[in-house]
Each structure stands twice: as structure tokens, then as C-alpha cells.
Amino acid sequence: xxxxxxxxxxxxxxxxxxxxxxxxxxxxxxxxxxxxxxxxxxxxxxxxxxxxxxxxxxxxxxxxxxxxxxxxxxxxxxxxxxxxxxxxxxxxxxxxxxxxxxxxxxxxxxxxxxxxxxxxxxxxxxxxxxxxxxxxxxxxxxxxxxxxxxxxxxxxxxxxxxxxxxxxxxxxxxxxxxxxxxxxxxxxxxxxxxxxxxxxxxxxxxxxxxxxxxxxxxxxxxxxxxxxxxxxxxxxxxxxxxxxxxxxxxxxxxxxxxxxxxxxxxxxxxxxxxxxxxxxxxxxxxxxxxxxxxxxxxxxxxxxxxxxxxxxxxxxxxxxxxxxxxxxxxxxxxxxxxxxxxxxxxxxxxxxxxxxxxxxxxxxxxxxxxxxxxxxxxxxxxxxxxxxxxxxxxxxxxxxxxxxxxxxxxxxxxxxxxxxxxxxxxxxxxxxxxxxxxxxx
Amino acid sequence: xxxxxxxxxxxxxxxxxxxxxxxxxxxxxxxxxxxxxxxxxxxxxxxxxxxxxxxxxxxxxxxxxxxxxxxxxxxxxxxxxxxxxxxxxxxxxxxxxxxxxxxxxxxxxxxxxxxxxxxxxxxxxxxxxxxxxxxxxxxxxxxxxxxxxxxxxxxxxxxxxxxxxxxxxxxxxxxxxxxxxxxxxxxxxxxxxxxxxxxxxxxxxxxxxxxxxxxxxxxxxxxxxxxxxxxxxxxxxxxxxxxxxxxxxxxxxxxxxxxxxxxxxxxxxxxxxxxxxxxxxxxxxxxxxxxxxxxxxxxxxxxxxxxxxxxxxxxxxxxxxxxxxxxxxxxxxxxxxxxxxxxxxxx
Numbered sequence: 001x002x003x004x005x006x007x008x009x010x011x012x013x014x015x016x017x018x019x020x021x022x023x024x025x026x027x028x029x030x031x032x033x034x035x036x037x038x039x040x041x042x043x044x045x046x047x048x049x050x051x052x053x054x055x056x057x058x059x060x061x062x063x064x065x066x067x068x069x070x071x072x073x074x075x076x077x078x079x080x081x082x083x084x085x086x087x088x089x090x091x092x093x094x095x096x097x098x099x100x101x102x103x104x105x106x107x108x109x110x111x112x113x114x115x116x117x118x119x120x121x122x123x124x125x126x127x128x129x130x131x132x133x134x135x136x137x138x139x140x141x142x143x144x145x146x147x148x149x150x151x152x153x154x155x156x157x158x159x160x161x162x163x164x165x166x167x168x169x170x171x172x173x174x175x176x177x178x179x180x181x182x183x184x185x186x187x188x189x190x191x192x193x194x195x196x197x198x199x200x201x202x203x204x205x206x207x208x209x210x211x212x213x214x215x216x217x218x219x220x221x222x223x224x225x226x227x228x229x230x231x232x233x234x235x236x237x238x239x240x241x242x243x244x245x246x247x248x249x250x251x252x253x254x255x256x257x258x259x260x261x262x263x264x265x266x267x268x269x270x271x272x273x274x275x276x277x278x279x280x281x282x283x284x285x286x287x288x289x290x291x292x293x294x295x296x297x298x299x300x301x302x303x304x305x306x307x308x309x310x311x312x313x314x315x316x317x318x319x320x321x322x323x324x325x326x327x328x329x330x331x332x333x334x335x336x337x338x339x340x341x342x343x344x345x346x347x348x349x350x351x352x353x354x355x356x357x358x359x360x361x362x363x364x365x366x367x368x369x370x371x372x373x374x375x376x377x378x379x380x381x382x383x384x385x386x387x388x389x390x391x392x393x394x395x396x397x398x399x400x401x402x403x404x405x406x407x408x409x410x411x412x413x414x415x416x417x418x419x420x421x422x423x424x425x426x427x428x429x430x431x432x433x434x435x436x437x438x439x440x441x
Numbered sequence: 442x443x444x445x446x447x448x449x450x451x452x453x454x455x456x457x458x459x460x461x462x463x464x465x466x467x468x469x470x471x472x473x474x475x476x477x478x479x480x481x482x483x484x485x486x487x488x489x490x491x492x493x494x495x496x497x498x499x500x501x502x503x504x505x506x507x508x509x510x511x512x513x514x515x516x517x518x519x520x521x522x523x524x525x526x527x528x529x530x531x532x533x534x535x536x537x538x539x540x541x542x543x544x545x546x547x548x549x550x551x552x553x554x555x556x557x558x559x560x561x562x563x564x565x566x567x568x569x570x571x572x573x574x575x576x577x578x579x580x581x582x583x584x585x586x587x588x589x590x591x592x593x594x595x596x597x598x599x600x601x602x603x604x605x606x607x608x609x610x611x612x613x614x615x616x617x618x619x620x621x622x623x624x625x626x627x628x629x630x631x632x633x634x635x636x637x638x639x640x641x642x643x644x645x646x647x648x649x650x651x652x653x654x655x656x657x658x659x660x661x662x663x664x665x666x667x668x669x670x671x672x673x674x675x676x677x678x679x680x681x682x683x684x685x686x687x688x689x690x691x692x693x694x695x696x697x698x699x700x701x702x703x704x705x706x707x708x709x710x711x712x713x714x715x716x717x718x719x720x721x722x723x724x725x726x727x728x729x730x731x732x733x734x735x736x737x738x739x740x741x742x743x744x745x746x747x748x749x750x751x752x753x754x755x756x757x758x759x760x761x762x763x764x765x766x767x768x769x770x771x772x773x774x775x776x777x778x779x780x781x782x783x784x785x786x787x788x
Contacts, residue, residue, distance in 0.1 A: 124619065198638040263627035275635050311638035313630055341634045343626060346647065352614030360649045366637050367647035368630040372617040421617070432627025437646050439603035439618050440611035 002183040003235040004092045006072075006176025010099040013050045013132050021171050026096060028134060028167065036166050037136060042155035045106055046138035049386055053130055055118045056383035061109025061391040062116050062425045063153045064160045064244060065100040065128060065257040069093050070168035071240075077165045078240045078256075080221020082158070089235030094171045099132040100257050101167065103153075103160035106139035109391030110151035111398050114250030114425030115417075122379040125424040127433045128257075136163060137386050149396035152214035153246045161243065161256065182235050182269055187279055187307060197277040200311040201304050202234065202268060203333075205325055207248045207317040208285035217245040217254075217317070219283065229284040229299040231307070234265045237281060248318045249398030251373050251427035252345055263432030264313060264343065279307050284329065286322040293325045301332035312340045315430055319347050319373055323357040327364055334363040341366040345428035346438050347373045350420070356438070370434035373399075373422045376407075381415030392419060399423025443485035443596045446513065447476045448523035448539050450532045453578075454492030462531075464494035466505050468512040475525070475585060482589035485520060485596055491539075495531035498538065500685065505535075506542045518549060520592050525554035525584035526561060528576040533561025534692070540569045550595040554584045557610075563762040564690055566610040570595075573608050653761065658782075667781040670748035672771065674756030674764075675722065675729035675788045676714030677705065686755055688715035694754035694767045696774065699747070704733040716757030717788045729786060748780050756787060 011024035019029045030048050037046045051057050069077055072092040076083025105113065116128045123129035140155040185191070206217040208224035217224045219242050232241070237259055244256045265281075272278040282303050284296045304312055312333050316326040326344055333340040346356035346369055356369075392400035393410040399422030400410040410419050421427055428434060451461045453474045472480055473490040480487045491509055498505045513521075521543045523536035533555045540551035554574035555562050562571055570591055574584040587608050594601060603618065604611040629646070636643040661667045678686060684695030699705070710726035712719045727733040730751050738744045752771050756764070775783065 198635070200634060200638065263625060264630060267627040267631045271631055271635065276638070311634050313634055339634075339637045341630055341637055342647075343630045344647075346615060346617075348615040352616045356615060356647055362649055362652060364647075364649055366633055366643060366645050368626050368633060369646040370626050372615065375617050429626065432625055432630065434626040435619055435623045436617050437620055437626075437629075438615045440605065441601070441603055441614050441616055 001090045001233050001235050002181065003089055003239055005180045005182070005238070006092065006094040007097045007178045007180065008094065008171050008174070009097050009177055010132055013052070013099060013134060015050065019167065019170050021096065021174065026099065033163070033166070037138065037159050037163065040155055040159050042140045042142060043159060044139050044141050046136060049135040049137065051118055051133040051135050051386070053118060053132070057118045057386060058115065058122070058382035058384070058389065059102065059104050059135065059386045060115040060389050061105045061113035061387055061395065061397060063103040063105060063113055063246070064157045065102050065255045066160050066164035067100055067257045067260045068096040068164045068167040069260070070165070070172045072172065077168065078161055078243050081218055081243055082161050082165060085220060088239040088241050089233050093239065094168065094174070094176055096168060096171060099134065100128070101160050101164045102128070102133040102135045103156050104135055104137045104387040105156065105391065106137050107388045107391070108139070108146055108151070109395040109397050110153070111149045111396050112151070112246050112248055112250060112253065113391070113397055114253070114427070115392060115419070115423050116425045117379065117382060120380065120382070122377070125377065125421065126427045127429050128425055134163070134167065135386055136160060150215065151246060154214060157246065182238060184233065184272070184278065184280065190277065194273050194277050197273070197275065198310040199277045199279050199308055200268070200313070201279045201282050201307065201309045202264060203282045203284055203300055203312055203314040203329060204237070205284045205286050205314065205316040205322065205329065206242060206254065207245050209288050209318070209321065210247050215245055215247040218243050224285045225287055227285060229282055229296050229303060231303055232281045232283045234269070234278070234281050237262055237265060249373060249422040251371065251399070251421050251424045252318045252430070253426050254317045254431050255426050258426060258431040264315060267432060276311070279309060284325070286316065286318055286325045288321055293328055296325060297328040297332040300329050301336045301338070304333055304338045305336045309338050312338050313343060314340060315343045317430065319345055320358055324359050327357060327359050327361050331361050331363045341368065343368045343370065343430055343432070345369065345371045345373055345430055348438070349374050350376050352441065369438040370430050371421060371428035371436045372438050373420065373428065375421040376418065377421055377424070378418045379416065385415070389415065389417070392417060392423060397423045443519040444517055445483055445485040445487045445520045445522060445592070446489045446491060446516065446518045447479060447487055448491045448493070448521070448536060449474055449476070450535060451492060451494040454490065456492060456494070462494045462496035465497050466491065466493035466508045466512070475581060478582060479522065479585050479589060482586055484593045488518065489516065493535065495529070495535055498535040499531050502538055502687070506538060509539055510542060510546055513543065513547065520596055521547070521549055521551045522588060522592060523551070523553040525574045525581065525588060526559060527574060527578060527580065527584070528556040528559050530560050533559035534564060537561040537565030537569065537571070541565060544569060550592070552588050552592045552595065554588050560692070560763065562610055563760045567613050570609045573610060661782050664744055665742055666745040668746050668748055668779055669735065669744045670775055670780040670783045671730055671732065671735060671751040671786070672783050673730045673751065673753050673786045674759070675753070675786055676712040676755040677710055677722065677726045677730040677753050678713055680709060680711050682713050686713060686753070688713050688755060690758040691755040692763055694752060694771065696750040696752045696771070698750055699732050700749045702732070703736045705730060714755045714757060714788060729788065731786065735784070748775065748778055750774070
């Protein structure tokens with residue numbers, strides 16, 4: 001399977017007469033884009049903004065980020081979700097780099113939503129302060145979940161994905177500035193010099209904890225709760241085969257942009273043929289019932305063993321309950337002789353004194369740690385807020401609170417905030433960006 | 442200039458050796474012993490030196506601490522230091538006790554230094570900064586320098602970096618930090634995997650503590666012939682607490698003869714455990730150390746006999762290392778009487 005991603009590096013985004021890309025400038029016809037957004041009958045109000053690194057802008061509640069792209073052979077960017085089902089990971093796409101479509105709730109937030117600061121002290125807490133954003137701030141008619149802490153955010157997320165497809169169209173017929181190539185021969189038909197290298201798999205545990213449809217990550221449109229682990233080509237992840245969901249405290253989440261650009265996958269590709277033989281991905285999940293956790297761990301270990309894997313990386317999208325899946329999967333792999341490294345974040349509490357994962361095992365002897373979800377963060381007011389800052393305190397965002405005897409409310413009258421890292425948008429960057437680690441003090 | 446006060450034992454305080462270890466606490470203006478070297482490196486003036494005999498502090502801990510806290514009352518100081526205590530166990534524990542008490546009462550930063558095998562490390566590392574020190578006074582200059590470097594940062598209210606970098610024993614707390622090299626997690630995880638699959642050394646970013654699990658012993662074949670002993674961490678002692686077992690973070694234990702008694706009487710025994718409401722245990726000490734039930738079993742022939750002593754210490758705040766040491770000290774006594782089984786009661 002061979003995937004070519006043709007890149008267009010966006011140096012600036014402006015509003016203009018026609019949605020087009022030229023010489024690093026992405027121009028967006030605002031009216032046309034808003035008309036497109038409003039085609040969704042569930043969108044009741046929408047506005048569009050351009051936000052860049054260094055802007056004095058705070059976004060909250062952020063729902064999702066997506067990289068604008070276009071599939072050269074035609075068809076939806078996210079099969080089974082924004083359009084019909086088709087296999088991905090082979091062929092060409094064009095991508096508008098260094099930017100993303102970002103969806104922000106006009107009013108209402110929830111458990112899974114996050115915050116992005118584009119400048120100041122808060123910018124270091126999320127990867128997304130480094131990107132240029134085409135920001136959709138919108139509200140919907142989904143009144144049934146307006147006051148719910150858990151929100152599916154169905155309409156807002158869908159409009160974001162569709163917008164990424166819509167904008168991506170403008171580079172369909174252009175020659176990319178550079179091309180990334182992701183290619184792996186079939187597992188059993190690789191060159192002898194590659195076959196002698198240590199064989200490794202990447203085990204992904206995307207978020208699948210909710211029993212009801214509409215919240216979990218979708219694999220080709222399929223709810224990841226309703227699957228057992230399966231073997232996949234890494235290109236399928238990079239090429240829109242999986243999208244982010246709407247559950248899990250935000251710093252632990254993997255957005256759709258995260259999946260499209262998955263740094264651990266790209267890093268394994270770099271090593272492929274040099275120091276290791278990258279077999280592919282075992283796509284697992286994070287269901288809540290113990291038997292489901294054990295079943296997934298069994299499947300992962302069996303697939304890895306049958307493929308002849310010598311090593312594995314296990315990455316979990318979440319913390320708390322999912323730690324049980326994460327540790328069980330590592331133990332199951334070690335038990336069948338696959339040398340395994342985990343990558344995750346920790347929950348050591350505000351004082352740092354709690355056990356880092358809800359369960360630990362001595363067989364888990366190699367872990368990369370990307371952050372502590374419960375770290376307290378205090379930030380000054382920001383000149384401009386997109387969305388509704390009060391959502392952080394009012395709507396049950398994990399990491400925000402309405403009142404606290406000692407700390408006061410998360411959102412203060414002057415616009416300054418106090419929150420847990422939990423609410424930083426995809427802040428712990430377990431997909432591989434994280435420059436953070438956790439140390440003993 | 443900032444002000445500091447230093448705690449020393451009788452030896453480093455130049456009062457005398459083991460024969461003077463019972464000397465009570467005292468405070469002196471100016472620099473004594475190691476205070477002179479410390480003063481050179483510290484961005485603070487050491488105004489006073491506090492001295493106490495190791496035995497006195499060990500046997501009369503509460504009294505010694507209260508006296509010293511009294512000395513410090515009204516004195517102006519920005520930091521409190523103790524030691525370095527090297528591998529000297531009693532001295533290390535004393536430094537830990539006094540540092541913790543001063544920190545709690547006056548809310549000033551405290552720093553001490555000990556060798557890793559000093560029992561004071563395990564007992565107090567969660568509460569205070571203990572620098573990793575040498576095993577003997579030959580390392581005095583080095584240990585004083587490291588105490589001063591952390592103390593100076595605390596005095597200047599600078600950010601204290603992680604334990605490994607600053608050289609103190611981890612206090613058991615984990616916080617996120619931004620790596621200086623900004624190396625992304627993807628590089629770290631793939632490099633760690635390559636090392637691991639190739640059998641090369643690597644360092645996990647999340648060490649999992651070794652679980653010190655003890656396998657469950659096989660059942661006793663014939664209980665009616667077995668010699669059973671009673672051991673408790675519930676703090677039941679004769680009312681005068683003859684072994685002066687501490688009410689928390691215990692390092693001492695005792696064993697008490699129950700021959701000729703069928704029942705631990707209220708008024709003869711009590712609990713000195715500070716971790717639970719003592720009312721029920723004081724009213725009937727058998728509730729925690731059930732000598733009465735075991736004597737009844739002995740009479741009924743359910744057990745062969747009850748070992749003539751029960752063993753007691755206090756479990757609250759007691760470190761695993763101290764608990765293991767005390768158990769190892771109890772074992773020879775139990776073996777001597779051929780004890781077959783132990784009932785271990787907590788609270």
C-alpha cells in the first residue's frame with residue numbers, strides 16, 4: 001500500500017472573494033463557506049474566524065480539529081462518515097499543512113471539550129497554538145443535550161469534517177510543494193534485509209468507552225466500541241480511516257487532526273528498513289467491561305504473536321478506566337514474548353501524590369509519559385474569546401469547575417481562569433507530539 | 442540577608458561522643474562545628490545552632506521537639522537545616538523529626554542530608570527535602586555543599602527542579618515538566634522500543650514500584666496441635682507503654698507476657714495508636730489483640746496452644762522498611778518457641 005500526501009504549506013490565511021490557495025496564502029470566501037456550513041439544517045448560528053499563532057485569542061469550548069485535505073481520486077475524506085464507504089491508505093491526497101479547521105461551541109461545552117490559548121503562558125499547553133485555524137463558532141438545535149455534561153456534538157463535528165473537505169478542494173488540481181510517501185510492502189513480501197530487522201507493531205487504543213452510539217471514535221464510520229482488535233495498515237489511520245469522538249477529558253483525546261498526522265506512525269516509518277520492520281497497526285479499543293478489556297488484550301497479543309512481532313508500542317486515548325486496558329494489553333503482549341513500550345499520560349493528582357495509573361504491573365517496564373492530567377493551570381485574561389469562556393466553569397468540562405471552596409470558580413469575572421490540564425485541547429499529545437514528561441519531585 | 446538555623450547532634454555539636462548522647466537540647470548563638478562550613482556556602486547568615494543528644498531525641502522525642510520549637514519561637518529565620526547525618530541512624534531520624542516539626546510549625550523551608558541507608562530517609566523523605574548524602578563524615582564538605590545549593594534556591598524562592606536533578610530523595614510526588622531538549626514523545630517511544638527489542642539499556646519515564654509480595658503460607662495441617670502467636674500493629678500495650686512505642690511512624694515494638702491471664706483487662710492495657718479512635722480498644726483491648734478468644738480456643742482444643750507473648754507495634758505512618766525490620770527482629774523470638782502460625786491483627 002502506498003500513500004502520497006502532497007503538501008501545501010499555509011503561511012497565512014485571509015478572507016477574500018474566492019476560496020483558493022496561492023503562494024502560501026489560503027484565501028477563504030467567507031460567505032460561501034458560511035453558506036456551506038448553514039446547509040446543515042441543525043446549525044442554528046455560525047460565524048467564521050481566522051486565528052494565528054501569537055494572536056491574543058482564547059478558544060473554548062473547542063470540539064474538534066481537522067486538517068483540510070482532498071482525495072485526488074475523489075470520494076470522501078472520511079469514508080463511512082462524511083460519505084460512502086471506500087478503502088483508504090492507497091493513492092494520493094493533497095493537504096493544506098500548518099493549519100486546521102477548528103470547531104468551537106458558540107455557547108455550550110461538555111465533559112470532552114477543551115481550551116486553546118494562541119499566545120501567552122497558556123499556549124505551551126497544547127500543540128494547536130502552533131497552527132493557523134479556520135475557526136467555526138456555531139450552535140445547533142440539538143436541545144436534548146444542551147444541558148448534558150456528555151455531548152455527542154454530532155452536528156458541530158460533522159460540519160468541521162465537511163468544512164475540511166470543502167476547503168481542501170482548492171488544491172485538488174495543483175502541484176504540491178512537497179510529497180510525503182508512506183509505503184509498506186505486504187508483511188510477508190518484504191525484502192530480505194528488512195525481514196531480518198526487529199519486527200514491530202503499533203497498538204492503538206482509540207476511545208470507545210461509551211455504550212451509546214454517537215460518542216466514540218469511528219473506524220470507517222463504525223463505532224469502535226463494537227469491534228474486536230484487528231490488523232490495519234498505518235496508512236489507513238493517516239488517510240482518514242478513523243475520526244475522533246466526543247468522549248474523554250480533553251487533554252487525553254486524540255483529535256481527527258491528530259489521527260491524520262500521527263507522529264508515532266510517522267516516526268516508525270522513518271525507522272522502517274533501518275532499525276526495524278514496521279509490520280503495521282493493531283487497532284484495539286477501550287471498552288469498559290472487564291471481559292471486553294480482557295478479550296481485546298487477548299486479540300492484540302494473538303495478532304502480534306501470529307505476525308511474529310518482536311516489539312510493540314501501545315498507546316491509549318484516555319486515562320482512568322482505560323488504564324486497565326492499557327496495562328492489560330502490555331502485560332498480554334509481554335506474556336507472549338513481545339517486548340512492549342507504552343505511551344500514555346498520568347493522573348497523579350493536583351499534589352502529584354496519587355498512583356499515576358489506576359492499575360500498575362511490574363511487566364510494564366518501559367513507558368513514555370506525556371503529562372499529568374490534574375496539574376493546576378492559572379492563566380490571565382485574554383483579549384479575545386471565541387466561543388463562551390463560561391462553558392469551562394458551567395458545562396462540566398473535565399478540568400473546569402463552577403465553584404471551589406479554596407480555588408474559587410474556574411472562570412473569574414476579569415476573564416482570568418484556573419483549571420486542570422484535563423481541559424487543555426488534546427494537551428497531552430499522546431499521539432507523539434508531547435514535549436512534556438512527568439518527573440519525580 | 443536571610444537568616445538560617447542549623448540542628449546538630451551532640452557529636453557534631455562538639456559536646457561529646459556516645460557518652461554524651463543523653464544530653465538534652467540546647468541553643469547557641471553563632472556557628473558550631475559544621476555550621477562554619479555551611480555558613481560559607483549559604484546565601485544566609487546562620488544565627489543559631491541547636492544541639493540535642495541522639496539518645497535524648499530518640500527516647501524523649503516529643504519533649505525534645507517541643508523544647509526546640511520553644512527555642513525557635515520569636516526568632517527570625519528563613520530556612521532551617523539539620524545535619525548532614527550521613528549513615529548515622531539515630532541522628533538521621535532526629536534530623537527528620539525536627540525538620541518536619543519546624544516546617545509544620547513555622548512554615549519555613551527545611552533541608553537535611555542523609556546516606557540512602559539511613560532509616561531517616563524512608564521515614565521522612567515524603568515530608569521534607571533530604572539531600573542524597575555520603576555514608577560518613579568524610580563526605581562532610583560535599584554534603585554541606587549540596588544542602589547549601591538547594592537551600593539557596595529555597596531562600597531565593599526559585600523553582601525546585603525534579604529530585605534527580607537537584608539531588609534530593611524523591612518525595613513520592615510526580616509532576617509534568619517540559620523537557621529542556623523538547624524531544625517529542627514519538628522520538629522517545631520509538632527509541633525506547635528499539636533499545637528494548639535489541640536488549641539495550643533504556644530508562645522508563647514511569648517506573649513501576651517493585652511489589653514486595655509475600656506468598657501465602659500453606660495451611661496448618663492440624664490446628665489442634667499448633668502453637669499460635671498473636672502479633673498486632675494496633676498499638677495495644679501495657680498502660681505505661683514500657684517500650685515507649687511511638688503513636689505514629691513507629692520504629693519500636695514490644696512483646697508482652699499473657700501467661701496466667703485469659704483476658705486483656707481495661708486499665709491494664711490500652712492502645713497508643715494515633716490513627717484511629719481508641720475508645721473501643723481502650724474499653725476492651727481484646728478487640729484489637731484478641732487474647733481472650735485465643736485462650737478460649739486453647740481451652741477448647743481448637744488450637745494447640747497460644748504462644749505466651751503477644752507482639753505489638755503501631756502501623757500508622759510506619760514505613761514498609763521499618764515494618765519489615767521490626768518483623769525480622771520479632772521472628773527469632775517466635776522461632777525459638779517453635780510457633781507454627783501467626784495471627785496478625787491491624788486496626
